[in-house]
Amino acid sequence: xxxxxxxxxxxxxxxxxxxxxxxxxxxxxxxxxxxxxxxxxxxxxxxxxxxxxxxxxxxxxxxxxxxxxxxxxxxxxxxxxxxxxxxxxxxxxxxxxxxxxxxxxxxxxxxxxxxxxxxxxxxxxxxxxxxxxxxxxxxxxxxxxxxxxxxxxxxxxxxxxxxxxxxxxxxxxxxxxxxxxxxxxxxxxxxxxxxxxxxxxxxxxxxxxxxxxxxxxxxxxxxxxxxxxxxxxxxxxxxxxxxxxxxxxxxxxxxxxxxxxxxxxxxxxxxxxxxxxxxxxxxxxxxxxxxxxxxxxxxxxxxxxxxxxxxxxxxxxxxxxxxxxxxxxxxxxxxxxxxxxxxxxxxxxxxxxxxxxxxxx
Numbered sequence: 116x117x118x119x120x121x122x123x124x125x126x127x128x129x130x131x132x133x134x135x136x137x138x139x140x141x142x143x144x145x146x147x148x149x150x151x152x153x154x155x156x157x158x159x160x161x162x163x164x165x166x167x168x169x170x171x172x173x174x175x176x177x178x179x180x181x182x183x184x185x186x187x188x189x190x191x192x193x194x195x196x197x198x199x200x201x202x203x204x205x206x207x208x209x210x211x212x213x214x215x216x217x218x219x220x221x222x223x224x225x226x227x228x229x230x231x232x233x234x235x236x237x238x239x240x241x242x243x244x245x246x247x248x249x250x251x252x253x254x255x256x257x258x259x260x261x262x263x264x265x266x267x268x269x270x271x272x273x274x275x276x277x278x279x280x281x282x283x284x285x286x287x288x289x290x291x292x293x294x295x296x297x298x299x300x301x302x303x304x305x306x307x308x309x310x311x312x313x314x315x316x317x318x319x320x321x322x323x324x325x326x327x328x329x330x331x332x333x334x335x336x337x338x339x340x341x342x343x344x345x346x347x348x349x350x351x352x353x354x355x356x357x358x359x360x361x362x363x364x365x366x367x368x369x370x371x372x373x374x375x376x377x378x379x380x381x382x383x384x385x386x387x388x389x390x391x392x393x394x395x396x397x398x399x400x401x402x403x404x405x406x407x408x409x410x411x412x413x414x415x416x417x418x419x420x421x422x423x424x425x426x427x428x429x430x431x432x433x434x435x436x437x438x439x440x441x442x443x444x445x446x447x448x449x450x451x452x453x454x455x456x457x458x459x460x461x462x463x464x465x466x467x468x469x470x471x472x473x474x475x476x
Contacts, residue, residue: 124415125225127227130145131264142365148225155344156199161339162339175343183198199343204221205224206223209395219413230353258283262283262284268285316469324351335347371393376388385403
């Protein structure tokens with residue numbers, strides 16, 4: 116059976132690749148493990164409403180066994196995820212990993228790891244991409260195309276304009292809460308001095324959350340439920356694009372399957388992909404005109420290496436780029452003692468950029 120082009124993985128890269136092919140009239144079969152999120156609980160209620168009206172709000176927010184409650188531990192992760200996001204990191208049988216020195220993240224959810232992201236959508240600059248094998252203008256045009264598809268809010272004329280280039284499709288920024296407003300006002304009062312002395316820029320974050328309605332998705336109405344999953348899809352996740360692709364008759368979604376290896380011809384060209392069902396009970400080979408691997412950096416690498424090993428080939432990966440994170444607690448002393456206002460966008464509203472040297476470094 117042939118699906119035209121077969122895409123492996125329903126994360127943002129795979130889905131937007133598939134959507135682009137569909138726009139060009141090309142049939143797509145998308146293979147995916149496809150763990151599904153549960154429907155939003157009481158989408159009509161804001162955060163405080165859930166606390167008041169759910170029969171057991173503690174179970175919803177923290178889990179039946181309080182598994183989402185994270186104690187401070189210098190040797191462990193700094194943050195946890197609520198029970199509503201458990202499906203994002205749920206493992207599948209037969210996929211085991213071992214690591215030393217870094218913590219790999221895998222997702223078998225429909226939408227991938229971006230089902231648990233915070234919406235940060237930051238473009239590279241011309242200087243950062245100078246050594247890349249395609250022109251900055253091509254990348255810049257694609258930023259605008261994706262922004263028009265998913266909706267990205269932010270400012271194009273603040274202190275971050277030189278490190279986050281403006282592109283088409285940018286919506287106005289979301290309203291700041293009092294915390295963000297106070298911080299930005301303080302920075303703007305000392306902006307020139309801070310820029311000259313510390314090379315630190317502060318401005319509106321670029322986030323894939325709607326400040327205006329887009330298609331069927333309403334604008335963010337500040338319900339305070341971001342961490343538990345936006346009940347209105349104002350905060351974009353790839354599941355939105357998956358639904359759009361499924362409306363096209365040329366799109367076939369094969370959920371419940373893991374790609375194990377490519378089928379290679381004598382010349383090493385991929386002519387299909389071997390699949391295994393999530394429960395391990397069934398296998399299948401899917402023929403294709405072309406195969407697109409979008410199963411994440413680690414998942415796609417595994418498929419390529421396994422395929423080459425089984426066909427007698429050999430390849431070595433020179434390395435992987437780790438996503439290093441630094442988390443800094445911030446306390447605004449002017450707001451100590453103020454009441455917490457839940458009616459706001461609960462993720463990052465401002466972004467900070469530090470430029471210690473050349474952009475490409």
